Amino acid sequence: xxxxxxxxxxxxxxxxxxxxxxxxxxxxxxxxxxxxxxxxxxxxxxxxxxxxxxxxxxxxxxxxxxxxxxxxxxxxxxxxxxxxxxxxxxxxxxxxxxxxxxxxxxxxxxxxxxxxxxxxxxxxxxxxxxxxxxxxxxxxxxxxxxxxxxxxxxxxxxxxxxxxxxxxxxxxxxxxxxxxxxxxxxxxxxxxxxxxxxxxxxxxxxxxxxxxxxxxxxxxxxxxxxxxxxxxxxxxxxxxxxxxxxxxxxxxxxxxxxxxxxxxxxxxxxxxxxxxxxxxxxxxxxxxxxxxxxxxxxxxxxxxxxxxxxxxxxxxxxxxxxxxxxxxxxxxxxxxxxxxxxxxxxxxxxxxxxxxxxxxxxxxxxxxxxxxxxxxxxxxxxxxxxxxxxxxxxxxxxxxxx
Amino acid sequence: xxxxxxxxxxxxxxxxxxxxxxxxxxxxxxxxxxxxxxxxxxxxxxxxxxxxxxxxxxxxxxxxxxxxxxxxxxxxxxxxxxxxxxxxxxxxxxxxxxxxxxxxxxxxxxxxxxxxxxxxxxxxxxxxxxxxxxxxxxxxxxxxxxxxxxxxxxxxxxxxxxxxxxxxxxxxxxxxxxxxxxxxxxxxxxxxxxxxxxxxxxxxxxxxxxxxxxxxxxxxxxxxxxxxxxxxxxxxxxxxxxxxxxxxxxxxxxxxxxxxxxxxxxxxxxxxxxxxxxxxxxxxxxxxxxxxxxxxxxxxxxxxxxxxxxxxxxxxxxxxxxxxxxxxxxxxxxxxxxxxxxxxxxxxxxxxxxxxxxxxxxxxxxxxxxxxxxxxxxxxx
Numbered sequence: 001x002x003x004x005x006x007x008x009x010x011x012x013x014x015x016x017x018x019x020x021x022x023x024x025x026x027x028x029x030x031x032x033x034x035x036x037x038x039x040x041x042x043x044x045x046x047x048x049x050x051x052x053x054x055x056x057x058x059x060x061x062x063x064x065x066x067x068x069x070x071x072x073x074x075x076x077x078x079x080x081x082x083x084x085x086x087x088x089x090x091x092x093x094x095x096x097x098x099x100x101x102x103x104x105x106x107x108x109x110x111x112x113x114x115x116x117x118x119x120x121x122x123x124x125x126x127x128x129x130x131x132x133x134x135x136x137x138x139x140x141x142x143x144x145x146x147x148x149x150x151x152x153x154x155x156x157x158x159x160x161x162x163x164x165x166x167x168x169x170x171x172x173x174x175x176x177x178x179x180x181x182x183x184x185x186x187x188x189x190x191x192x193x194x195x196x197x198x199x200x201x202x203x204x205x206x207x208x209x210x211x212x213x214x215x216x217x218x219x220x221x222x223x224x225x226x227x228x229x230x231x232x233x234x235x236x237x238x239x240x241x242x243x244x245x246x247x248x249x250x251x252x253x254x255x256x257x258x259x260x261x262x263x264x265x266x267x268x269x270x271x272x273x274x275x276x277x278x279x280x281x282x283x284x285x286x287x288x289x290x291x292x293x294x295x296x297x298x299x300x301x302x303x304x305x306x307x308x309x310x311x312x313x314x315x316x317x318x319x320x321x322x323x324x325x326x327x328x329x330x331x332x333x334x335x336x337x338x339x340x341x342x343x344x345x346x347x348x349x350x351x352x353x354x355x356x357x358x359x360x361x362x363x364x365x366x367x368x369x370x371x372x373x374x375x376x377x378x379x380x381x382x383x384x385x386x387x388x389x390x391x392x393x394x395x396x397x398x399x400x401x402x
Numbered sequence: 403x404x405x406x407x408x409x410x411x412x413x414x415x416x417x418x419x420x421x422x423x424x425x426x427x428x429x430x431x432x433x434x435x436x437x438x439x440x441x442x443x444x445x446x447x448x449x450x451x452x453x454x455x456x457x458x459x460x461x462x463x464x465x466x467x468x469x470x471x472x473x474x475x476x477x478x479x480x481x482x483x484x485x486x487x488x489x490x491x492x493x494x495x496x497x498x499x500x501x502x503x504x505x506x507x508x509x510x511x512x513x514x515x516x517x518x519x520x521x522x523x524x525x526x527x528x529x530x531x532x533x534x535x536x537x538x539x540x541x542x543x544x545x546x547x548x549x550x551x552x553x554x555x556x557x558x559x560x561x562x563x564x565x566x567x568x569x570x571x572x573x574x575x576x577x578x579x580x581x582x583x584x585x586x587x588x589x590x591x592x593x594x595x596x597x598x599x600x601x602x603x604x605x606x607x608x609x610x611x612x613x614x615x616x617x618x619x620x621x622x623x624x625x626x627x628x629x630x631x632x633x634x635x636x637x638x639x640x641x642x643x644x645x646x647x648x649x650x651x652x653x654x655x656x657x658x659x660x661x662x663x664x665x666x667x668x669x670x671x672x673x674x675x676x677x678x679x680x681x682x683x684x685x686x687x688x689x690x691x692x693x694x695x696x697x698x699x700x701x702x703x704x705x706x707x708x709x710x711x712x713x714x715x716x717x718x719x720x721x722x723x724x725x726x727x728x729x730x731x732x733x734x735x736x737x738x739x740x741x742x743x744x745x746x747x748x749x750x751x752x753x754x755x756x757x758x759x760x761x762x763x764x765x766x767x768x769x770x771x772x773x774x775x776x777x778x779x780x781x782x783x
Contacts, residue, residue, distance in 0.1 A: 304776035340692040396684035
């Protein structure tokens with residue numbers, strides 16, 4: 001199987017003569033087992049319909065249900081709240097495997113894990129954890145995250161959605177844009193201004209159920225890629241939320257959102273890794289089959305060197321991402337590394353897919369070949385959950401102030 | 403997966419950094435300009451155990467692991483690229499193969515003084531007509547009784563001007579191509595051995611690069627490392643380890659230039675504020691930090707693989723290729739951030755920029771590494 005083309009995966013022997021060094025780049029048995037399971041599931045169950053779902057813009061509803069049954073929708077949530085209680089490295093490996101086969105499925109899954117479960121798990125009260133989180137983490141339903149607005153992207157603090165206190169409730173008014181899983185999510189983590197004069201200190205997070213009165217979903221976006229994932233605006237028309245569904249502290253919503261994105265960007269790095277790896281596999285098999293000038297194009301250095309470049313950057317992206325994921329919560333380098341992994345993995349994946357398509361020549365430009373879809377799918381990785389530019393700003397702050 | 407330096411490694415890192423700052427750095431600029439080989443520094447490194455980092459203690463080494471070795475080379479290269487490669491060659495290209503392929507006598511006689519830093523080693527593989535195509539070397543070794551008589555020329559030999567011992571590769575039968583190549587440990591006072599003058603180079607100018615000539619040089623068979631015809635294997639497996647050292651050197655050079663760039667960007671004012679407040683500069687620094695982190699991890703991973711895997715050519719090639727290319731980009735940006743000042747000899751980034759350039763060439767060019775990696779990819783899948 002061509003998946004062995006992942007450099008990190010080749011055989012390890014433990015019969016070393018020297019002493020073991022303290023660093024361990026090897027995955028644990030559990031991590032390997034879960035990765036293999038997800039890989040098998042993705043190849044057998046997801047792969048056959050990927051092209052069709054992309055063509056028809058069809059949301060992978062059934063697959064998502066199955067991912068829930070497999071415990072992949074609340075991977076890092078504690079078991080007592082319905083999750084699988086796994087570590088971030090395992091989570092990244094699962095996202096990578098799904099993304100290798102179907103990035104649209106991967107992002108649907110990673111959004112529910114990273115930006116719905118995670119903030120509720122870390123900032124929610126017991127009521128939210130035992131109800132909303134339980135449903136999300138056990139895979140009964142999926143979640144979404146409402147931060148971005150038409151006029152408020154990277155500049156999240158400029159949002160205009162408001163929440164006004166009314167007795168035991170908050171009343172939300174406004175709209176959010178480009179919401180992944182919109183219309184399919186049962187719960188959304190939503191950021192709104194509770195004190196419009198307080199700037200970034202006047203933002204608060206809430207959990208909004210999709211069946212709340214006044215909540216509605218707009219027309220899905222026609223996207224360049226990830227067509228089987230759902231992206232749409234969501235609207236709040238005087239939506240009443242119980243006060244106990246406020247997430248975290250009043251006025252601390254932006255911190256909550258940024259902490260969530262700090263965490264979730266590793267999921268996007270992992271998504272990019274999966275696409276990158278697939279681009280390499282496709283390039284290798286095409287280069288071996290395609291003959292020109294009387295021999296496979298894999299014989300030509302121009303092609304071989306591109307394969308090597310794709311592979312080396314994949315190895316760099318994976319090592320950086322898995323290292324960032326392995327750092328303990330609160331480690332001094334964790335924030336910088338997460339952003340480094342996100343910006344590097346996403347940009348490297350874009351280069352890799354570009355080169356892979358180039359190796360495919362005219363065929364790669366036709367949708368009959370998987371690389372064409374991948375070329376569209378990979379593009380968003382440098383944009384969502386913090387653009388490359390925002391990652392560089394974050395990194396440079398660490399560099400200059402650290 | 404758990405990637406964190408242990409207590410011993412952190413202590414080593416601190417010790418080497420202090421040594422580098424106090425002893426190596428003050429002379430880095432001067433030896434770069436004069437080309438003077440820092441032999442005294444080499445001996446001092448030996449006292450700290452940096453000349454035979456992975457050599458077992460019974461042979462005079464420090465008995466440490468390959469990740470510790472990476473830390474040593476990175477810290478030294480962070481202040482002086484020349485000193486970094488001098489140590490890397492002695493450790494990886496001379497100590498390592500004698501340790502791996504030498505017999506007990508050879509280890510006692512040759513390895514111990516190299517590991518303690520009493521003697522300096524060099525690695526004599528490359529020839530005027532045999533660079534990347536090492537199997538095409540034409541230096542001849544002809545058996546004569548209990549001796550070999552060696553004739554030929556070597557070029558670009560790091561440490562060559564000041565070495566005490568040379569690991570020499572010669573062919574006993576050119577017809578057999580790589581299967582004829584044989585390795586010898588040769589003290590430089592052996593009659594018939596001579597070296598040329600200092601080769602002035604673009605960068606790493608104090609690393610004693612020169613050419614060697616062997617004229618009817620008679621060496622006893624007891625100095626042969628491994629069997630006849632085993633030399634190519636010795637050279638290639640040695641270079642796998644060497645590449646980890648060069649990757650660490652590239653990381654160190656890049657790290658040094660990056661630190662200079664961060665502090666310069668904070669101090670330098672234009673348009674009424676520090677240039678570090680401009681996004682263009684911030685983004686350069688962000689990219690430098692990202693790529694250095696990735697390269698360092700790949701280098702550690704290769705060092706880890708050296709301990710944990712039978713073959714680590716792929717990890718070594720990956721780390722070396724990525725780190726060397728990274729060092730070009732990072733030192734280039736560091737110089738760019740310094741503007742006109744960076745182009746002058748008054749600032750260290752000018753030297754880092756020149757020193758980085760060689761890492762893409764020696765111990766396997768970037769192109770050779772791409773060949774290695776592509777071959778593996780196409781075979782493995």
